[in-house]
Amino acid sequence: MNITAALGFLWDYRLALFIGLGNTLYFTAVGLAFGLALGFLVSVVRQVGHPVLKVIATVYVEIFRGTPVLIQLFWFFFCLPALLGMELGNVFSTVLTLSLYMGAISSESFRAALKAIGSEQRDACVALGLPARVSVPYVILPQTVMRAVPTLLSNCVTLFKESALVSAVGMADLMYQGQMIADATARPIEILTATALIYFVIAFSVTRTVTFYERSYLSRMRL
Amino acid sequence: MSSSFLNVQGLRKSFGGHLVVLDDINFQMEAGERVVVIGPSGSGKSTLLRCVMGLEKIDHGRIELEGVRYIEANPKSHKDNFVDIPVRNKVGMVFQHYTLFPHLTVLGNLILAPMRARGESRSSATQRAMQLLGRLGLESKAGAFPGMLSGGQKQRVAIARALLLDPKIMLFDEVTSALDPELVTEVEGLMLELAEQKMSMMIVTHDMWFAKRIATRVIFSADGRIIEDAPPSTMFTNPREPRTADFLKKVLHVETIS
Numbered sequence: 001m002n003i004t005a006a007l008g009f010l011w012d013y014r015l016a017l018f019i020g021l022g023n024t025l026y027f028t029a030v031g032l033a034f035g036l037a038l039g040f041l042v043s044v045v046r047q048v049g050h051p052v053l054k055v056i057a058t059v060y061v062e063i064f065r066g067t068p069v070l071i072q073l074f075w076f077f078f079c080l081p082a083l084l085g086m087e088l089g090n091v092f093s094t095v096l097t098l099s100l101y102m103g104a105i106s107s108e109s110f111r112a113a114l115k116a117i118g119s120e121q122r123d124a125c126v127a128l129g130l131p132a133r134v135s136v137p138y139v140i141l142p143q144t145v146m147r148a149v150p151t152l153l154s155n156c157v158t159l160f161k162e163s164a165l166v167s168a169v170g171m172a173d174l175m176y177q178g179q180m181i182a183d184a185t186a187r188p189i190e191i192l193t194a195t196a197l198i199y200f201v202i203a204f205s206v207t208r209t210v211t212f213y214e215r216s217y218l219s220r221m222r223l
Numbered sequence: 224m225s226s227s228f229l230n231v232q233g234l235r236k237s238f239g240g241h242l243v244v245l246d247d248i249n250f251q252m253e254a255g256e257r258v259v260v261i262g263p264s265g266s267g268k269s270t271l272l273r274c275v276m277g278l279e280k281i282d283h284g285r286i287e288l289e290g291v292r293y294i295e296a297n298p299k300s301h302k303d304n305f306v307d308i309p310v311r312n313k314v315g316m317v318f319q320h321y322t323l324f325p326h327l328t329v330l331g332n333l334i335l336a337p338m339r340a341r342g343e344s345r346s347s348a349t350q351r352a353m354q355l356l357g358r359l360g361l362e363s364k365a366g367a368f369p370g371m372l373s374g375g376q377k378q379r380v381a382i383a384r385a386l387l388l389d390p391k392i393m394l395f396d397e398v399t400s401a402l403d404p405e406l407v408t409e410v411e412g413l414m415l416e417l418a419e420q421k422m423s424m425m426i427v428t429h430d431m432w433f434a435k436r437i438a439t440r441v442i443f444s445a446d447g448r449i450i451e452d453a454p455p456s457t458m459f460t461n462p463r464e465p466r467t468a469d470f471l472k473k474v475l476h477v478e479t480i481s
């Protein structure tokens with residue numbers, strides 16, 4: 001195969017791929033924003049919430065961690081509107097699924113980080129006479145977030161990659177665009193390879209960032 | 224009632240209701256005294272200090288500082304203790320495992336409580352903190368994170384952090400136990416300096432030689448009770464109780480071997 005020809009061919013479809021990438025990033029970003037907020041809330045509920053809320057939160061987390069994202073997507077796409085007897089909108093169903101999925105996996109990261117702060121840190125807060133209005137924002141929260149960042153970033157990578165599944169319900173994301181072009185041109189090798197490469201470059205740089213963060217900050221602070 | 228500086232009256236502490244760790248402890252000390260608590264592992268030494276610091280909920284009894292009751296068990300409900308937080312805040316404590324805040328610099332660790340809990344201005348807190356760090360020869364570490372310090376430096380920072388709050392009494396729970404042997408002296412040296420400045424202290428340690436040097440009084444505790452309470456000269460050379468003698472024979476023997 002001629003590399004120049006392949007690149008030229010890809011160049012012709014740059015706009016379609018670019019739009020696909022934009023949609024992928026959009027779905028990922030919205031899923032992240034809602035998912036992280038939800039995940040933090042759920043982790044706090046599971047730590048200190050009312051017993052009934054704890055059970056609900058746990059069931060939610062386990063269901064979303066224990067089923068394929070593709071089924072979740074189909075369920076919110078086809079089953080939920082049917083059960084409710086109303087249209088939800090494709091984008092809404094997509095974003096809802098990704099947010100709930102991200103909420104479930106990130107709540108585990110927050111929970112682990114919250115747990116990892118030992119009782120000794122809390123003892124130190126009491127011994128220094130720090131009331132909760134000081135110890136929570138200045139001692140507990142920053143340590144939770146800093147500890148959670150590496151796993152949260154890998155959660156982000158997971159969401160970014162899993163979001164390719166939305167192509168299965170007709171969302172024009174990167175994966176979808178790649179497939180469409182491949183079908184239309186009957187040249188899957190160039191297009192699918194290029195698509196994979198785009199996913200890889202983005203995911204890989206985030207993963208590298210995690211490693212860098214762990215080396216430079218976490219190890220320095222021995223968190 | 225009592226005019227003692229620190230007064231522990233009828234203190235009882237159990238875990239889970241049945242494991243009685245401290246049983247009717249009565250203990251007084253005067254300002255400027257340095258009381259070292261010794262005793263076998265599990266005898267409740269840490270628990271006693273933690274109760275005085277207000278870290279443990281007590282089942283029975285009360286604790287006073289300078290004649291003011293600041294912790295008292297509630298006889299009606301075992302759930303809640305009465306705690307006078309401003310008085311409790313006159314007690315400072317340093318732990319075995321440093322417990323510095325790892326995400327804050329040394330200076331950040333020192334000024335957090337003065338600024339955020341006591342309303343001191345940043346500039347004033349920083350100035351006092353830097354002065355204290357200077358005295359301890361740790362000025363150059365002000366911007367370092369705790370993870371970058373040696374164990375001895377961490378523990379001295381932890382002591383400085385407590386001192387910056389002007390405590391009336393300092394509690395030390397095995398603060399050198401986690402340190403490499405060569406780092407122990409720098410921390411013990413700082414504690415001896417505090418002793419010279421007449422700081423009131425309660426110290427738990429397994430280091431009998433240090434106990435002998437710093438103590439004005441030694442308490443031997445076992446099975447949740449105070450078995451013997453004597454000046455170091457008597458305690459280490461001529462203990463009254465056979466159990467004390469047994470214990471001392473064991474630890475001093477082990478220490479000379481190792």
Ligand SMILES: Nc1ncnc2c1ncn2[C@@H]1O[C@H](COP(=O)(O)OP(=O)(O)OP(=O)(O)O)[C@@H](O)[C@H]1O
Nearest residue numbers: 238239242244262263264265266267268269270271
């Ligand atoms: N949070 C807790 N829950 C249950 N039991 C506890 C708790 N803390 C301490 N204990 C128990 O209370 C007893 C006294 O513990 P404490 O730590 O006060 O002993 P210690 O004299 O300081 O011992 P060491 O010399 O080993 O430090 C021990 O039997 C210990 O297992």
Ligand SMILES: [Mg+2]
Nearest residue numbers: 268269270397
């Ligand atoms: Mg102990």
